[in-house]
Amino acid sequence: xxxxxxxxxxxxxxxxxxxxxxxxxxxxxxxxxxxxxxxxxxxxxxxxxxxxxxxxxxxxxxxxxxxxxxxxxxxxxxxxxxxxxxxxxxxxxxxxxxxxxxxxxxxxxxxxxxxxxxxxxxxxxxxxxxxxxxxxxxxxxxxxxxxxxxxxxxxxxxxxxxxxxxxxxxxxxxxxxxxxxxxxxxxxxxxxxxxxxxxxxxxxxxxxxxxxxxxxxxxxxxxxxxxxxxxxxxxxxxxxxxxxxxxxxxxxxxxxxxxxxxxxxxxxxxxxxxxxxxxxxxxxxxxxxxxxxxxxxxxxxxxxxxxxxxxxxxxxxxxxxxxxxxxxxxxxx
Numbered sequence: 001x002x003x004x005x006x007x008x009x010x011x012x013x014x015x016x017x018x019x020x021x022x023x024x025x026x027x028x029x030x031x032x033x034x035x036x037x038x039x040x041x042x043x044x045x046x047x048x049x050x051x052x053x054x055x056x057x058x059x060x061x062x063x064x065x066x067x068x069x070x071x072x073x074x075x076x077x078x079x080x081x082x083x084x085x086x087x088x089x090x091x092x093x094x095x096x097x098x099x100x101x102x103x104x105x106x107x108x109x110x111x112x113x114x115x116x117x118x119x120x121x122x123x124x125x126x127x128x129x130x131x132x133x134x135x136x137x138x139x140x141x142x143x144x145x146x147x148x149x150x151x152x153x154x155x156x157x158x159x160x161x162x163x164x165x166x167x168x169x170x171x172x173x174x175x176x177x178x179x180x181x182x183x184x185x186x187x188x189x190x191x192x193x194x195x196x197x198x199x200x201x202x203x204x205x206x207x208x209x210x211x212x213x214x215x216x217x218x219x220x221x222x223x224x225x226x227x228x229x230x231x232x233x234x235x236x237x238x239x240x241x242x243x244x245x246x247x248x249x250x251x252x253x254x255x256x257x258x259x260x261x262x263x264x265x266x267x268x269x270x271x272x273x274x275x276x277x278x279x280x281x282x283x284x285x286x287x288x289x290x291x292x293x294x295x296x297x298x299x300x301x302x303x304x305x306x307x308x309x310x311x312x313x314x315x316x317x318x319x320x321x322x323x324x325x326x327x328x329x330x331x332x333x
Contacts, residue, residue, distance in 0.1 A: 006112060007069050007072050007112075008069065010072050011067060011068065011069055011071075011072050014067045014071075014072065015064040015067050016064075018060070018063050018064050018067060019060045019063070019064050021124075021128075022056060022059055022060040022063060023056065023060065024128060025056075025127060025128050025131035025132075026052060026053065026055075026056030026059075026060075026131070027056075028131060028132050028135035028136075029052050029056075029131060029134060029135045029138070030049045030052040030053045030056065031049070031135065032134075032135040032136070032137075032138035033048035033049050033051070033052045033138060034046070034048055034049030035138075037049065092105075166253075166254050167208050167209065167210055167212060167250060167253040167254065168208065168209055169206065169207070169208055170207045170208060170209050171190075171205075171206070171207040171233070172190055172191075172192055172204075172205070172206050172207075173188055173189070173190060173204075173205040173206075174188065174189050174190075174191060174192055174194055174202065174203070174204060175187070175188045175202070175203040175205075176188075176189075176194060176196045176197075176200050176201075176202055176203075177200060177201040177202075177203070178196075178197040178200045179197060179198075179199045179200060181303065182197055182269075182303040183303060183304060184197065184303070192204075192206075192248075192262040193262045193263045193264070194264060194265070195264075195265045195266075195267055196240050196264055196265070196266060196267065197266070197267050197269070198240075198241055198242075198266050198267065198268055198269050199239060199240075199241055199269070200239070200240055201237060201238075201239055201240075202237060202238055202239075202240050202264065203235070203236070203237040204217065204227065204234075204235065204236050204237070205230075205233050205234070205235050206227065206233060206234050206248070207232055207233040207234070208234075208250070208253070210253055211232065211253075212250040212251055212252050212253045213251045213252025213253070214226065214250070214251040214252065215227040215229075215234040215248065215249070215250055215251075216248075216249050216251075217236065217238075217246045217247070217248060217249075218246060218247055218248075218249050219244050219245065219246045220244060220245040220246065220261075221244070224249075225238055240264055240266060241266065242266055243263070243264060243265050243266045244263075244264050245261045245262070245263050245264075246261065246262055246264070247259045247260065247261045247262070248262075269302065269303070270301075270302050271301075272299055272300065272301040272305060273299070273300050273301070274297060274298070274299045275297060275298045275299075276295075276296075276297045277296040277297055277298060278294055278295065278296040279293075279294070279295070307330075308330075308331040309328045309329065309330060309331065310328065310329040310330075310331055311326070311327075311328050312326065312327045312328070312329065313325075313326050314326070314327070
């Protein structure tokens, strides 16, 4: 066996030993941390234990990389006089050696096969004992009950009856107030989903039993509307200009397992439509002797047409003798 593989084998054994020492110190701590987290939830147990194991793995890898071939050579020089303090030549690059060093390297190469493995790194028993003692303390803390003062600030402990019973919606009312220009009256519904006019004012009134600490409407775009308590109910309002999905979120009570989404569909306000009935063509020639011209049209709107004016521009003459006159006529529906 050549010198390099022999030293490499000793290096691997030394690294494995150092990793095992770190693991012996870290595994009890990881188990104690997981036990402490388990009193809260399974996820917390996995998180606490995983953090300790991750830190131990990082420390073990770093400690193992600290042992290299030069470190093994230094141990050989300190413990094996037969190598004449020249074990470092076995791990040096051939190109870096002088002719004399190469002769010495050849001598050491012949002798290294007969020397024993360097002594193993001593275990730091005090460090291991401190780690195990800390693990016992952390593990014991997992079985210590929380002080009464801490339990009192737990919102679930402060409201045991409300938390034990699933809250129920006892009444719901949705009021839609359309914009004034539509001429439509306000309307109310017990459904929390509705079709509303663009720009309508929507008002909610919702009651629950048991009464929650807070109620809010959370829309699909991330905006939230906090409702205000009014006696035994919760009220809120908002102007709706575009369709939206929203859900109701409660605080301080155990909500139903499924949060239902409600939809507000906005009815768009379409622009007025104007249709010319007569004349049929946009360009009409004036007949000889004609002194009148019939104009008939229809105008409509989804919410009705209000005041309307007909604007007329009249051009007369030819060449440079053209006169333009304008007039407006009030129309009746």
